[in-house]
Amino acid sequence: MSKRIPKHNFEPWVVNFLITSFCGATFWISTTFDRMPPILKRGIQPSDFPQLILILILILTVTMIWFDPIIVDERLDSKTLGSIVLLAVFGGLTFIDLFLSLGVTAALLAIFWTERRWHVVLGIGLMMPALIFLLFDQVFEIRFPRGVLTNLWYG
């Protein structure tokens, strides 16, 4: 179960800070875009519209802080955090093999989410990736990136 949030919670302020710094950083980047001579600019400069949108986001964020602040009711529970970590693990494993990482992540996710029947875990970790691979490879003719397992199929 998720825990109640303590009285002094800084999470909303971190979000506000992240949004404003994102706007600031991208606005600065947009000032480095090439400027077009009047004959080629087709109405607006390439940096104009992104800057307009970033200013809008900034104004809306400030208004939000004032009138409609972010409220966080609950702390992130271990299952949610663990699932995000597993997604990161998946990202790391893709460099070895996409389907190996899919099978491992899916099986770990099922176990982490309290699945204890080994035949179900095997089905999720082995059967499902194999079926999905065959479906996309044979029916949709998709070529997957080479890796430890896919090399066995592609030769």
Add this chain to the structure above:
Amino acid sequence: MEAFLSGFISLGDPKLLLILLAATLGGVVIGALPGLNATNGAALLLPFTLSMEAIPAIASLVAIYCSATFAGAITAILINTPGTPASATTCLDGYPLAQRGEAGRALGLAVVSSTIGGVLSVICLMLAAPLLARMAYQFAPPEYFALTLFGLSMLASIGEGSPLKNLISGAFGVFLALVGVDMLTSVERFTFGSHDLYDGIGFVPVMIGIFGISELIVQASSLDKKRERVSMKAVQLPNRDDYRKVWKAILRSSGIGTFIGILPAEGATVASMIGYNEAKRWSKTPEQFGNGAIEGIAGSEAANNAATGGAMVPTLALGIPGSATAAVILAGLMVHGIRPGPSMFTEQANFAYTIFWSMMLVNLMFLLVGLTGAKIFARITLIPTQVLWPCVFMISIVGAYALDQSMFDVWIVLISGIIGFFMRRYGFSVVPLAIGLILGEMLEQRLGQSMVMLDEKWWLMFTRPLSLLFFCLTIAALFGPVLWTKYLVRLFK
């Protein structure tokens, strides 16, 4: 008229019929599974349609839209968990009725109301979309710019999330659409030298991420939720007394749903809430609502399915999505090289009418599927979360990869999934992000074209009657809900 008939004749193609049937069954399964809904279902299945031709591809997405919207009622009635957000109001009366041992009657009413709502809205779609498209022929870039702005401003008042946060989310979506090489000037923007970003951020991987992967993370926190299913013998068709009691609610909600659906960005969820409230307001026995009133089920279900047809009107006629799922369908149209808008009804009229007729057929198909197979689909609700979601994860990732056979898209899915989860955690709806991402490029192009056309005198946009009307509607959409609430508060004081 010729296109109208040829669209109907196209339905005679057995391959298309088979695809529609499969998509309808798939949609019902998706809608019946808690956590999966028409939007993330369509986003997940979009990559599967890539190898198809445009008509079966879009028809199957539309079939998923209609049937999943209906199927949300199955879980709402049997396990008191709305399969889709649009069927949340169906729980209020459907579950109490099921607890009284009348689950079959409740489901029968939901199926019939959904079908009537869906069919009426498709008739409206067939009439309104070409008319709207003909009107849109008069639009020049300033009108299109103002219209797109109006579509985006409607994000402020969509069902979930606060108006301000929805607008921030929508603006963030527009910003993401600007990443890549600028179409007008060929200047690189926010690409950081990466070739993968030259063509911008693909909206399909983003949608799979924000609708699919973010939902997976959300599901992690609801694992300990226990679902108790009410048993059901068979689905019963409503009897004469039932029809006498609900026909007004069905017709009223069909009208409400279609109208709400036509409004840009407003979808089935808002429609079902209004449909339910109106059914209660006009009922002779409002005190029964919440305790198994059949008008409540009819009002909610007719409205949410009517919104599907309504939502397709601005999507096809103007290229402005009428709902979150319509945004995914719009993405599907773009992936297949079809640009929705007025020209669709002249240059690809056969395509447009085949889609309309497909929608009509799907609404009739899920009547049959619902009446005969609801008992089987009810069993699907028992698939454990820890089995379902790892499978959804694999399909999401492989589907995203299959789009362009690019690992970059897989990374986009993961990143947008995690961002989507945190957005939802902090009260930012992800629907505006998806719609902003789709409309962003169009908004900038139309602004640029308007500036060229008006000799860079942007204020001249306000001198054009139609664009002025859309600007006024934009202001009304932004400030209307706030002013209306204040007015009501003052009135009741």
